[in-house]
Structure formats: structure tokens, C-alpha cells
Amino acid sequence: MTERFDQELDWGALAPLRLRARSAAEGLWAGPHRSLRRGAGVEFAGYRAYTQGDDLRFLDRHALMRHGLRVVREFETDTDRSVRLVLDVTASMSFAGSRARGAKLAFAAVVGAALAWIALRGGDRVALEFIGDHGLPLPWGTGMPTFERIVSALEHARAGGSVSPERLTQLVTRLGRSSPAGSITVVFSDFLDLPASALEELGALSGRQRALVAVEVLDPDEIDLPFKGPVRLRALESDLVVDTDAPRARADYEAALAEHTAKWRDGFVARGARFLRASTGEDPGAVVRRVLEGISGAGA
Amino acid sequence: MNFLVAAALAVGALVVLPLVAHFLRRGRAAELPFPPAALVKATQTSTRRERHLEDRALFSLRALTIVGLAVLGATPLVRCSRLSLARGAGGSLAVAIVLDDSLSMRAAPKGKPSRFERARDAAARLLDSTREGDSVAILLAGAPARVALAATTDLALARRTLKELAPSDRATDLAGAVSLARSSFASGAGRERRLVVLSDFAAPAVPAGDPAPWVPLPALAERLPDCGIASAERRGTSVAVTLACTNAEAARGRTLELLAKGTRVAKLGLEARGGVASVSLAVPPSAASPLSLRLDGEDALTEDDTAPVAPDTVGLGVAVLADQTESGAVTGGAPLVEQVIGALERDVTLHPLTVVPDQASELEHDALVLLDDPAGLGPEAREALTTFVERGGLAAALVGPRAEARRIGATLEPFAFGTVRWQLAPAAHGANVASLGWLGAEARSLGELKPQGRTLLDAGHAPGTRVTATWSDGAPFIVDRELGRGLVTTITLPSSVEVSDFALRPGFVALIDHLLDTARRRRGLTTSVAGTTWVFGSERPVIVGPDGPLRLVESPDRGRTATPSLRGSYRLTTERGEEQRTVTLDPQELTLEPSPPPAGARNAGGAPAGQLLDVSAELAYALLALLALELLLRAVRVDARPGFR
Structure with missing residues (x-):
């Protein structure tokens, strides 16, 4: 499913890209990201009063000998970052319009895989989660074997069905518990036909020193309603069927879509998250860069 | 199906x-x-x-x-339902279309085109279904039957010819047209033959023959009521009118009106009965010429509801020179020739002659001079007779044994030149019937003649002489010679029953009838039926009829002729002056009602199944x-x- 987008993605161009988050990472292992922990780093972080048990190697002997103060020098510890990819696999993500090269889920999977590759190459941890019942979640992992598992899971993901409010609550609760401070959550969804509480639930993944980037994935046909003449439109996650004259309904549709997107954008931004829209007609590499920029500007 | x-x-x-x-x-x-x-x-x-x-x-x-x-x-x-020609084996067709252009075809049912228009349209549709290589002939059934287009493969010419055809006031000669059509197939050997008849069949039955006629429009034979004026002639202070109606219903409640310059001067209610009727209308002294007649009311044929009144005429003058003792019958009475002329019941005025007049003026009221066994002509008589003929008259002589016993100085000119001999007990028996075809069926009776003698002519001496009939041994039997505007006819047998039974045979009556007809045509008829040919010989008259100038036709045997197709008055201008002739209708054409087409002529019974149409390609x-x-x-x-x- 992801093959067409995969072929279009210039993986070599992604090599110099790194995950950079304004918020401090709270990793368990040493990594390239600034950690809230002070310790055996190389970048000086400041002084603090000596307490019993401190490593005497960091005791500032100059201050002790000159001023009689017992202070220890602290350094920022480089640590790894936790990146969680959350993909919407409800039925609406299976849509592929006349001008798209694939379904929205395929596009999201390629962009997600690229982000995982970037993160894993930087020594970060990556986990995979799905909104819906048609994906196999992956726990935190590092290294290229994890990338292989992620790619496999993405390839086997199928869009279908819908997600209930209860199921979404369970998912968000679980993600909240397992996301360490400084973790980055990237949600790929079209934000269509999700439960009414979805904005509130997903918005909760932002804050508490966690970064959330919401990527609205839409098909070009969904953006401008290109149909001509009378059409009967059927929603994929409900029984809704609409008979309409596309040219006449286009302006109203575009206004309604803009309003819908603004609601989600405003909701996420209000919670400190980043929101961006991606069209499946775009270059996946460009979308990856925009997501990385979003990650850089996200969080505290 | x-x-x-x-x-x-x-x-x-x-x-x-x-x-x-x-x-x-x-x-x-x-x-x-x-x-x-x-x-x-x-x-x-x-x-x-x-x-x-x-x-x-x-x-x-x-x-x-x-x-x-x-x-x-x-x-x-x-x-x-579209008319078309069927092709049995898919090869070329020889098509003969008999189109009836007689008066009855002018009849039109209410709100519909006339019979003629429908027939012509049908013919056009049939022509549309012909293909390259088919031959087409168009025959007209208005009397006399004639060929409008001889068999040709030029289909464009056939379409043009058909387009130019118009109905006439002629009588119907359907049998003659069908015979002509059958004879037209002689040039289309190898082709499938189609004889198409588009007529109302208001005529005697069509003779059976091969191919059988196909009648694609039997609806033309629908009976339509009609009452018409066949002819009208001024006779002194009255007008003699011949009326003809198809049935009593057509005549009921109708009135015949006499018009003088368009104003009604007399009228007469019609008796409600079908057939031909003769009535007379008195002409008021104040009535001015020209007179015309009109039938009020409506019927299917409006063209015959008006007619011009022909001026006073005298009958055809015939001068007969016959010896009562030689040419008379054993039972007495007038000479046989005169009896025959009388029996033909023609409108003929007989002038019995004892001698041939010395002055041509004495013959000016006659159209025919008939000499039975003349004993030679003196110079004055020859001169008078020659002048008479040159002015358009017909002189005929039944030359017999007295030709040899003529007086000194007398000759048989202009009937015979050179030696004229009376041959006793000739070896030849009877006339050559084949050479007498122009006389009709009665000619057969002359093939059995057993004369005791015959006249032998030296035909080669006279310029312009044409042998029109021969004896069985090839000797001249009847000889014609054009002289001026007239004609001289010499018959090599007298009427005397002592010489032969010639005068007792139907062929003799037919011959006299032929001479009267010829004289009438040459003299010019003041009144004739539409379709009658006027013969002018070398004369070149200018004729103007109801529809404009009438075209003269050059005929190799009769000189210039003209055939009026429409009733009405015709004005002829010749070197001799002006003359008015009236063309009338044949009453039979008005009274004969359409008869059903021959059995099986619609589609089956050997007729081509013309209604089946192969439109696969289209x-x-x-x-x-x-x-x-x-x-x-x-x-x-x-x-x-x-x-x-």
C-alpha cells in the first residue's frame, strides 16, 4: 500500500535530518538530546550546593579553596528522545481520490516511517500506535530492528471501521501513561468521523513537557471537491449519503472544510500542540520536513 | 410472416x-x-x-x-409499404411502366391528390428503387397508347421524362399501352421483366399475356362520381350537348347552364340517370358568341364540368363515282361503296357523281373523292382532281377492268401512270395479310380473296408512290401517292361482286373506314375527340390551343401532324387562312367506371412481389x-x- 509513496520519498535526503525539540527530553539512555538530568555531560549547566552523596569529582575545588563554599558543578546530560507515531486507521483513511497516488493511510505511513527512520538513526526511541482496530501497536524500541518492525507494522495496517469514544479514551489513557516527559507524539489523521470527544482526548497528549504534532492528512479531492455534475456522496464511517450538484455545493463545502480544520487547529494549538495539514498530493519528503519543523517548535 | x-x-x-x-x-x-x-x-x-x-x-x-x-x-x-421493385435473382430488371394519362385519371377524391398525381408519384418511387443497369420504358395509356420513353438504361432521363408528364383529356387505351409495354421487353433480353400498370382501369379488360401486369396502386380503381360535358355543338338556334355521367347519383340535382360571354342565358336540369345523354338548349337570339357550357355542383372531376360550344359544322363531304350496274348489289339499292359508307354511320355527306367534275371548285365541300372502276379521266377531270388533291383532299380509285377500256385521251392519272392492265385469272390468291397490318384485324379477310381478275400497275413510274399493300405474289394491291397536301390512293380491285367478293368482306369495310378517317384527318376536323391526330401533310399551320401553342410532329408517312390532348377550342392559322377546331371528350371515358385490377395483379399469381423491400444495406x-x-x-x-x- 505504501509502495507508491515509498518510491517517491528520497530517503537519502532525510539523512541529515534530526529530531530537535524545544522541550527537554527525559530519556533513560544517553542520547543527542538535552536532558533535564544533570550529570556526566560536557555542557556546563551551573552550580548547586553540595549535598551528601554527590560525586566528589564534580565538587568545585576552586570555590572551596577561594571562598570556602562547597558547591558542585553540574553539566547537562545528553539523553535519547521518545517519539510515538499514532496513525488513524479508521475507514476514512482508506480514501484515495482521482488525483492522489494512494490512500491517505499509505501517505501517513510513509511519512511516519520516514520520521521513525530519522528518530532511530539519532538513537531515539520510537513506538507505534493506531487509532482503530486494524493496526498492530509496537512498544518503545530503538535501533534498526525496530525500524524494520515499524515498517512491517505500517505495511500490514489496514484502514477500516471506526473508533468508539470509549476505545479512544482507553487509547489516550494508555498513551498518557506510557509517554515519558519530553516525548513527542505525532498523530496522523484526517480528523473526520472521529468521536466528538476526540479533540479533547488527543489534545491531552500535549503538555506536561510532552510535544504533540497533529498532522491532518487529506486527499486533494477532499480539499476542493472537484466533482462535476450531480453526484451521490457516501461517507465511509457512517450511513450518511448526500445527493448533490458538486459545482453548486463546492463553495459551501470549502467553507465547511475550512471551519472544520480551524476547529481542530485551534483546539490543538490551545493545548500547546502543533497542527499542520498535509495533502496526499504533496511530496512526502516535504511533509516530513514540515513535521520536523513542527516538532522543533512544539512543547515547552 | x-x-x-x-x-x-x-x-x-x-x-x-x-x-x-x-x-x-x-x-x-x-x-x-x-x-x-x-x-x-x-x-x-x-x-x-x-x-x-x-x-x-x-x-x-x-x-x-x-x-x-x-x-x-x-x-x-x-x-x-414503400413501393419498390423486387429482384428475384438480384440481376438487372427490364421495367415497363404503363402510366394512364387519360381524362379519368384527373379525378381526385376529396382532399386527396388526383389519380394521376398519385400514379406519377408511385412511378417515381419505383424509379427510385431501380439500379444502374436496369432498363426502363414509360408508356402512356391515354388513347391512342403511345411511348413516352423507349426502353433505356438512362435512369436520369426516365426521371426527367416522368416529371414532365401531365394528365390529358384523352380516352383510355390501356390494352394498347400494355401491348406496347410487352413489346418493349424485346430489347431487354436477359433481364427480369416487370410490367407495372398505374391506372384506374376505367377501360376494357387488359389482355392476358406475359409478363402479367403488376398493379401496385389498386386504390386508383376507387369509384368516384362524375358527370361531365362530352361535347357541345351549335346547331342553328340550339346547342346540342352530349352529357355523360357515371351514375344517377352523380347527375342528381345538377343543372346545365349555357353561358354567353360568361353570362348565363339558358339552363336545364339534369335527369338523374347514369350513362350518355343528349340534350338540347335553345340559344336566345341575343346571345353573343363565344358560347360555353357549365355544370353546376361538385364531383370528383371538375375539368369536364365546363366546355366550349363548337360552331356550326357540316359533315364530311364524300363524292362517290360508281356505276350502279357494275358496282351495285344484286338486291338493288345504292352502289356497294355508298352502302358501306352509309353503314359506317359517320357524319358524312354523300355526293354521288355521275362524272368526275371538270372544275375543282365543284369538289370544294368534299374531303374524299372515291371512284369505283373509273373508265379513265379526261384532261379537265384530271386537272380538277389534281387540284382537289393538292389542296389537301383524298382521292381514291378502285381500279377495275374498265381501266383497259378507257376512251381515247383518257388516262388514270393521278391514280396510275404508265401501263395499266387488267389481268384475268391471276395466279395470286388473296392479298398479303402481313402488308395490310395497318388495316387491323379485318385485313385477314382479304387474304382469302379469289378475284376473277386484278389490275396490274406500273408503280415505278409515279414519283412519290408508295406501295402500302401487296398481293400474295408481291404485286401492288394498294398504292398511295402524296400529291401536294393531299393523297391519292389506288386500289387494284373494284367493288363489283361480279369480279370478286372484295366488297363483301370485312376488310373492304375497314378499308373504306380507313379512307374516311384519312380524309377526315387530312381535311381537318372541326370537331374531334382529344387524342385524335390532325394530319397536315406538307402544310405548316400554327396551332394555338387552351394551353398555348400546339407542337407539330414530323411523321415520315403522314407529314406534319399534331395531336391535341386537351379539350377546348384550337385556332389554326394556315396559308389558306384561319380555322377553328374544337376538341371534345370521348363520352365513354366519362361513363366507364373503374373495374377491379386483374386477379392476382396486386402481388401474387406470377406478378413480381414488389412490396418486399430489402433495406439491409440502408x-x-x-x-x-x-x-x-x-x-x-x-x-x-x-x-x-x-x-x-
């Missing part, structure tokens, strides 16, 4: 399928998945309306295609065009297909 035709036509019932599909689809647009459907505003009414309009053209095309396929499957077995082209049109429509609409642009 056999099973195959029924099955093929049943396919046409499938025409309802696109209709059913259309109704099933109507109002339901193409359904497309669209996740943000909830954000789209429904505009249902407009959708249904536009879909309905958009599908109409395609629906029509598909329905037409299915119907075309059904007919294609049934053709050529399907029976179409249908196949039409289907191809329909399919191409549908493809074009689809190509044009590919961008407009619901769902994508």
Missing part, C-alpha cells in the same frame, strides 16, 4: 430495456465514497432534473439502435451511424461524467 421474421421483430421489444434502465437510474446519481460527505450540502432536486435531461439523447440513440437491429434482422422479409449504414453518434456523444461527455473532471 414466418417464425424468423416474428423472432427478429420481437427483438424490437427490447427497446423497452433502455427505458426501464433509464427509469431505474433516473434520480440516482453515481455514488462515490467521500469521507467528508457530512460537510457537503445536499442539492437533490437540481440533481434529478439535470440527470433527466442529460440522459435523453443517449436513451434515444440506444432505442433507435435496438429497433434498427430488429428490422435488420427481419429484412428483407419484412413487408414495407439499415446497416444507419446502425453504424447511430453507433458512431453514441461514441461521439460519450467522447464529448467524458469530462462531464459524474464523479470526475
Whole structure:
């Protein structure tokens, strides 16, 4: 499913890209990201009063000998970052319009895989989660074997069905518990036909020193309603069927879509998250860069 | 209709399928998945309306295609109402179209075209179904039957000829036209023959023969009421009128009016009965010429409801020189020649002669001078007779044994030149019937003549002499010679029963009748029936009739002739002055009602099944065009297909 987008993605161009988050990472292992922990780093972080048990190697002997103060020098510890990819696999993500090269889920999977590759190459941890019942979640992992598992899971993901409010609550609760401070959550969804509480639930993944980037994935046909003449439109996650004259309904549709997107954008931004829209007609590499920029500007 | 035709036509019932599909689809647009459907505003009414309009053209095309396929499957077995010529083996056809242009074909049912127009249209449709290589002949059945177009493969010429044909006031000679048509097939050997008759059959029955006639428009024989004025002639202070009605109903309540310069001066109610009737109307002294007649009321034929009144005329003058003792009958009475002329009941004025007049002026009221066994002519008589003939008269002599016993200085000129001998007990028995074909069926009776003698002429000495009949041994029997505007006829046997039974045979009566006819035509008839040929010899008159100038026709044997087809007054201008002639109608043409076409002439019974029409090629082209049109429509609409642009 992801093959067409995969072929279009210039993986070599992604090599110099790194995950950079304004918020401090709270990793368990040493990594390239600034950690809230002070310790055996190389970048000086400041002084603090000596307490019993401190490593005497960091005791500032100059201050002790000159001023009689017992202070220890602290350094920022480089640590790894936790990146969680959350993909919407409800039925609406299976849509592929006349001008798209694939379904929205395929596009999201390629962009997600690229982000995982970037993160894993930087020594970060990556986990995979799905909104819906048609994906196999992956726990935190590092290294290229994890990338292989992620790619496999993405390839086997199928869009279908819908997600209930209860199921979404369970998912968000679980993600909240397992996301360490400084973790980055990237949600790929079209934000269509999700439960009414979805904005509130997903918005909760932002804050508490966690970064959330919401990527609205839409098909070009969904953006401008290109149909001509009378059409009967059927929603994929409900029984809704609409008979309409596309040219006449286009302006109203575009206004309604803009309003819908603004609601989600405003909701996420209000919670400190980043929101961006991606069209499946775009270059996946460009979308990856925009997501990385979003990650850089996200969080505290 | 056999099973195959029924099955093929049943396919046409499938025409309802696109209709059913259309109704099933109507109002339901193409359904497309669209996740943000909830954000789209429904505009249902407009959708249904536009879909309905958009599908109409395609629906029509598909329905037409299915119907075309059904007919294609049934053709050529399907029976179409369009007239066409059937082709048995698919080869070329020899087609003879007999088109009746007689007066009765002018009749028109209320609100419909006349019989002639319908017949001409039918002929045009038949010509449309001919192909290159077919030969077409067009014969006209107005009396006398004639050839409008000899058999030709030039179909464009046939169409032009047909287009120029017009109805006439002639009587009907359908049998003659059919005979002419059959003879026209002689040049079309190897082709399938089609004899098409387009007539109302208001005529004696058509003789049977091969090929049998095909009557594609039997509806022309529909009986239509008509009452008409056949002829009208001024006789002193009255007008003698011949009326003819098809039946009593046609005559009921109608009035005959005499008009003087358009003003009614007398009238007469018609007796309600069919057939021919002669009535007389008194002409008031104050009535001014020209006079005309009018029948009020309506019938199917309006052209015969008015007629001009012919001026006073005298009968055809015939001068007869016959010896009572030699040429008379044993039972007494007038000479046989005079009795025959009287028996023919012609409008003839007889002038018995004792001698041939010395002055031509004495013959100025006569059109025919008939000499029976003359004993030679003196110089004065010869001069008078020659002058008479040169002015257009007909002089005929039945030359017998007295020719040898003529007086000194007397000759038989202008009847015979050179030696004239009376041959006793000739070896030849009877006349050569084949050479007497122009005399009709009665000529056969002259083939059995057993004369005790005959006159031998030296025909070679006279310039312009033409032998028109011979004895069985080839000797001249009847000789004609043009002289001035007139004609001299010499017959080599007298009427005397002592010499032969010539005068007792039907052929003799036919010969006298022929001479009277010739004299009448040469002299010029003041009144004649439409279709009668006027013979002018070397004269070149200018004739103006009801429809303008009348064309003169050059005839090798009769000189210049003209045949008026329409009733009315004709003005002739010759070197001798002006002359008025009146053309009347044949009463029989008005009273003869249409009879049913010959049995089996509609389609079966050996007649070509002309109604079966093979339109496979045309249908196949039409289907191809329909399919191409549908493809074009689809190509044009590919961008407009619901769902994508």
C-alpha cells in the first residue's frame, strides 16, 4: 500500500535530518538530546550546593579553596528522545481520490516511517500506535530492528471501521501513561468521523513537557471537491449519503472544510500542540520536513 | 410472416430495456465514497432534473439502435409499404411502366391528390428503387397508347421524362399501352421483366399475356362520381350537348347552364340517370358568341364540368363515282361503296357523281373523292382532281377492268401512270395479310380473296408512290401517292361482286373506314375527340390551343401532324387562312367506371412481389451511424461524467 509513496520519498535526503525539540527530553539512555538530568555531560549547566552523596569529582575545588563554599558543578546530560507515531486507521483513511497516488493511510505511513527512520538513526526511541482496530501497536524500541518492525507494522495496517469514544479514551489513557516527559507524539489523521470527544482526548497528549504534532492528512479531492455534475456522496464511517450538484455545493463545502480544520487547529494549538495539514498530493519528503519543523517548535 | 421474421421483430421489444434502465437510474446519481460527505450540502432536486435531461439523447440513440437491429434482422422479409421493385435473382430488371394519362385519371377524391398525381408519384418511387443497369420504358395509356420513353438504361432521363408528364383529356387505351409495354421487353433480353400498370382501369379488360401486369396502386380503381360535358355543338338556334355521367347519383340535382360571354342565358336540369345523354338548349337570339357550357355542383372531376360550344359544322363531304350496274348489289339499292359508307354511320355527306367534275371548285365541300372502276379521266377531270388533291383532299380509285377500256385521251392519272392492265385469272390468291397490318384485324379477310381478275400497275413510274399493300405474289394491291397536301390512293380491285367478293368482306369495310378517317384527318376536323391526330401533310399551320401553342410532329408517312390532348377550342392559322377546331371528350371515358385490377395483379399469381423491400444495406449504414453518434456523444461527455473532471 505504501509502495507508491515509498518510491517517491528520497530517503537519502532525510539523512541529515534530526529530531530537535524545544522541550527537554527525559530519556533513560544517553542520547543527542538535552536532558533535564544533570550529570556526566560536557555542557556546563551551573552550580548547586553540595549535598551528601554527590560525586566528589564534580565538587568545585576552586570555590572551596577561594571562598570556602562547597558547591558542585553540574553539566547537562545528553539523553535519547521518545517519539510515538499514532496513525488513524479508521475507514476514512482508506480514501484515495482521482488525483492522489494512494490512500491517505499509505501517505501517513510513509511519512511516519520516514520520521521513525530519522528518530532511530539519532538513537531515539520510537513506538507505534493506531487509532482503530486494524493496526498492530509496537512498544518503545530503538535501533534498526525496530525500524524494520515499524515498517512491517505500517505495511500490514489496514484502514477500516471506526473508533468508539470509549476505545479512544482507553487509547489516550494508555498513551498518557506510557509517554515519558519530553516525548513527542505525532498523530496522523484526517480528523473526520472521529468521536466528538476526540479533540479533547488527543489534545491531552500535549503538555506536561510532552510535544504533540497533529498532522491532518487529506486527499486533494477532499480539499476542493472537484466533482462535476450531480453526484451521490457516501461517507465511509457512517450511513450518511448526500445527493448533490458538486459545482453548486463546492463553495459551501470549502467553507465547511475550512471551519472544520480551524476547529481542530485551534483546539490543538490551545493545548500547546502543533497542527499542520498535509495533502496526499504533496511530496512526502516535504511533509516530513514540515513535521520536523513542527516538532522543533512544539512543547515547552 | 414466418417464425424468423416474428423472432427478429420481437427483438424490437427490447427497446423497452433502455427505458426501464433509464427509469431505474433516473434520480440516482453515481455514488462515490467521500469521507467528508457530512460537510457537503445536499442539492437533490437540481440533481434529478439535470440527470433527466442529460440522459435523453443517449436513451434515444440506444432505442433507435435496438429497433434498427430488429428490422435488420427481419429484412428483407419484412413487408414495407414503400413501393419498390423486387429482384428475384438480384440481376438487372427490364421495367415497363404503363402510366394512364387519360381524362379519368384527373379525378381526385376529396382532399386527396388526383389519380394521376398519385400514379406519377408511385412511378417515381419505383424509379427510385431501380439500379444502374436496369432498363426502363414509360408508356402512356391515354388513347391512342403511345411511348413516352423507349426502353433505356438512362435512369436520369426516365426521371426527367416522368416529371414532365401531365394528365390529358384523352380516352383510355390501356390494352394498347400494355401491348406496347410487352413489346418493349424485346430489347431487354436477359433481364427480369416487370410490367407495372398505374391506372384506374376505367377501360376494357387488359389482355392476358406475359409478363402479367403488376398493379401496385389498386386504390386508383376507387369509384368516384362524375358527370361531365362530352361535347357541345351549335346547331342553328340550339346547342346540342352530349352529357355523360357515371351514375344517377352523380347527375342528381345538377343543372346545365349555357353561358354567353360568361353570362348565363339558358339552363336545364339534369335527369338523374347514369350513362350518355343528349340534350338540347335553345340559344336566345341575343346571345353573343363565344358560347360555353357549365355544370353546376361538385364531383370528383371538375375539368369536364365546363366546355366550349363548337360552331356550326357540316359533315364530311364524300363524292362517290360508281356505276350502279357494275358496282351495285344484286338486291338493288345504292352502289356497294355508298352502302358501306352509309353503314359506317359517320357524319358524312354523300355526293354521288355521275362524272368526275371538270372544275375543282365543284369538289370544294368534299374531303374524299372515291371512284369505283373509273373508265379513265379526261384532261379537265384530271386537272380538277389534281387540284382537289393538292389542296389537301383524298382521292381514291378502285381500279377495275374498265381501266383497259378507257376512251381515247383518257388516262388514270393521278391514280396510275404508265401501263395499266387488267389481268384475268391471276395466279395470286388473296392479298398479303402481313402488308395490310395497318388495316387491323379485318385485313385477314382479304387474304382469302379469289378475284376473277386484278389490275396490274406500273408503280415505278409515279414519283412519290408508295406501295402500302401487296398481293400474295408481291404485286401492288394498294398504292398511295402524296400529291401536294393531299393523297391519292389506288386500289387494284373494284367493288363489283361480279369480279370478286372484295366488297363483301370485312376488310373492304375497314378499308373504306380507313379512307374516311384519312380524309377526315387530312381535311381537318372541326370537331374531334382529344387524342385524335390532325394530319397536315406538307402544310405548316400554327396551332394555338387552351394551353398555348400546339407542337407539330414530323411523321415520315403522314407529314406534319399534331395531336391535341386537351379539350377546348384550337385556332389554326394556315396559308389558306384561319380555322377553328374544337376538341371534345370521348363520352365513354366519362361513363366507364373503374373495374377491379386483374386477379392476382396486386402481388401474387406470377406478378413480381414488389412490396418486399430489402433495406439491409440502408439499415446497416444507419446502425453504424447511430453507433458512431453514441461514441461521439460519450467522447464529448467524458469530462462531464459524474464523479470526475
